[in-house]
Amino acid sequence: MNDTIFKYQKRKLVMATPVVLPLRSDLDFKEESREEVIDSWDQVTSEAKVNLRLSAEVNSIKGKKGDFTVGLADGSSFTAEYVILAIGVQGNLNKLTIPGADLVHNGHPIVQYQLDDPDEYKGEEILIVGVGDAGIENALGLAPNNIVSVVNTNDDFPRAKPANAALIQNAIKKGDEPGGIHHITKVKVKEIQPGKMMLEAADGAIVEAPCDRVIARIGAQPPRRFLESCGIQFASTEMNAIPEVSDTYESQVEGLYIIGALAGYPLIKNCLNQGFEAVEYILDNRIPPADEPLIQEKLNPEIIRMLNPAKTEITGAELIGEILKRAPLFSALRPVQLREFLIHSELHNKKPGEVVFERNEFANSVYTILEGEVGIQVNPEDRSEMVRLGAGEFFGEMALISGRRRTTTVVATKPSLLLEVDRNTMVKLVRSEPSVKQAIDGAAVVRQIKTYLAPDIDDRLLADVVASTTVKEFRANDTLIKQGDTEDDSVYLIRKGHAVVSVQVGGKEVPIAYVQAGNYVGEMALLMNQPRTATVKAGVATEAIQISSSAFRSLLEDKELHHQINEKVQDRLITNEQLRDNIANGDLISFLAREGVGEATDVLLIDESLCVRCDNCEKACAETHHGISRLNREAGPTYNTLHVPTSCRHCEDPHCMTDCPPDAIHRAPNGEVFINDQCIGCGNCERNCPYGVIQLAAMPTKKPGLLSWLLFGAGPGPGEDKSPDGLAHRVGSRHAVKCDLCKDIDGGPACVRACPTGAAIRVEPAAFIDVMRQARL
């Protein structure tokens, strides 16, 4: 009955996002497997005696409201007063048009556009054409039992969800091993012959790829011709244009409604709600949209008064209108897009003097000023020194760029109305709307140069400097500056990630420092007119603002900055000399940087010369967390005697947060990254974490207490029960678990408290490096 879900792979987990959106439908819908959803809907519709006509392909809709004639492919027809189209876009799959695409071989068509059950084929050579989510999921499903190759016109997977992209990259790395996938890059499909497919490489050469079967997942179109023949108009002539509908989902043909993916809402839950709403609108019952209560919750009389003094109530649509009027940042968004973001935002009204956020708080959101004015306190020592921002401007955008703490305190200076959008939502917006990305980047560069380099700088001067800067992106281990280089003398202001500075000593590269976001590098060569004195490489994926030497020199006209930089240069010269002799230290920093300790805000370090391997840390973790340990002491790399066990590092820019469908991963005010009860166990975070610190686990059953165990030997004792019996007796479904820094426990991390010999400590890496350096020097 539901084609989309029916065509999902067998046993695929169907998501029911957005989680916060209430469901209006009489059909139940929650995260469960494809089979469970289909069963539950079959049941409900048969009980409600819904009139179903199956296997009836509609090929025409003619007439008008109250009198439509729907024609079917078999020649019959029926009449209707109203028509609601919820046909989605998958019905019109794009097909291969190359020679041989229709060939039948070994009793089946060589090319298929659908994969129902990955286990159906075994021991075959299969080519997958199309590297979107569908193609990747099919490839991964088939890989364990077949030889699978993925045919790609590029060499990466830009259209895939991050989790899928990570999975396929892993499988490609496996190569010929079981579960591995071959990646044929930068080729176009040319022709299909029995037993093989011809591919054309970039230089025109033809490559033969043997195959028993080809699965082509190359997208689908709305069935434009069919719809236009029904009188429906499209927004533009572009290929992915969608039909125009009113805000009651009615098309230009009165009485003909369009909902769901076809109207631009690809999520199932939205479509279920819209179906409900469309029927209500037809019955002349103008109910507010499903998310209206969510939006109304964000308003209060004060806020309504600030938006429109003449009113005591405003609808969601009116609110959106006001926001679009007042905030140029969102001007390129359609009202429906903004509505979706509004659900994840908060409105605040602030009185003069009220603090919006404090310096050093963890940054989780971006603010837009809808009315009023705020002051950014750029000088912690002089709170009256402020940069003021007015209506239409935004602030707090550093939260998007680097996951670090707020760099300044912001207070309202006039009665103000602020729109606060959380980080994840904002990141999605920036990724999908180029205009927003541009606006934020532009302002961010200006602001960062001002904040980190020269707060008092003349705005005219700043405009010149900004005009000559570029934002550069570096992958881990890319070089920003090379020691000895005489040509490039730009200065880099690191705005996201961090860099490692190293010098050549006796033919070896010795790391001597970390440079975190908010700091600059490269000014020494400029000032002393010498070749570069050190090499600077990105530690993790890093963004830096490159400031040309001439622009930087003009900045130095600012006396305060000049003085400050000179001081820094002196300091660095001394430190470099001291550290040059200490290669062991450098190796340790290098080790820590390699293990990603640089992006951690809190990492567990074990001194193995003190650790007696008693595993009390693991036991403590399990006992304070429902019997599941989030720490694996033994695993993880060791340098000399410094061991980094497998335990969450609470990264600045958490990898786990990048793709959590129910938005269950958050950062607490003190910086702890934690997973809350919304987790549905999809496993995206586990796959995205490069350190393997997240696991999916079900809860163990309750066991006898400590005294019973001590006195009578009852139960397995403290710690995670990993015996076969213990593992078999876990209840419920699996959810993602990881270290939460014992944020709700008095005294802090249990692992550190429980270590008898003092071997385990949890530190902020920068502080640790400093301590280490002092100890050695």
Added chain:
Amino acid sequence: MSVSDSSIGDRLASRPGQHVSFLVYDRYRWLKVAAIIGVISIVLYLVNEPYGGPYGGSWAGYTLGTVGALLIFWLTWFGYRKRRYDEGPGMLASRLSAHVYLGLVLIIVATLHTGFQFHWNLHTLAYALMCFVIASGIFGIVFYSRYPRLMTENRRNMTRRQMLSSLVAIDDQLRREARPLDDNSAALVERAIERPAIGGSTWRQLSGRYSDCATAAAIAGFDATEAEAPAELEDVRRRVRVLLDQKAALLEQIRRDLSYKAMMDIWLYVHVPFTFALLAALIAHIISVFFLF
């Protein structure tokens, strides 16, 4: 001006910023406390001059005895406290530091309490048991100081599972390479694969010595038959011999790992049972002293 976080947040304020051994914890605070208790005990003992010489029943003796008994109960409590993970702030390393130093000073307190009067009775038994417990504890401290670093150096960044997987991998290679060999040599290799000499009894694990190691026997066997080996098998024999050497080295590494871990665990198997024996004897001692005399 950098805004990197030079001030450590609230979260980190109460935690140690670097590794500090339990012996050194809090700048030897508990060593100092123990020393003070020790000195006071000695002073008490010297000041007290009871008729007939010092003994447990004099006022100094009673005082020292009470202090000693309380210390013993408190020290035993550590075993429970170390396993309660959710009871508020406070570091276990600090508690262990207290446990160690106060345990050491217990020798002085208890010995002075006896007035050096030792006989073949329950009281001296309690004292002797206490000495065993403390001695095993001292062994514990020595092992805890020595073996962790040795264990890390031996491991060379492999986990135990990785070491065992390497063993399996070498065995696979041996099996393949040894196929062309003559029956006797092949049999030696087969036995080496089937009977890896690791683990086993407490003594074997502790000592790391396996006199019946089949790999060593195989190596010895290969050496012995070196002279009369046919020329065409020379290459194969050389390769197998190299693999046997690698296997022997890996076995050594695993045995040493097990041995170090065993040393770090074994002393507790004396320390804890004797503690309970001591508690029994102590209670009997107290009851007999107060209610039977």
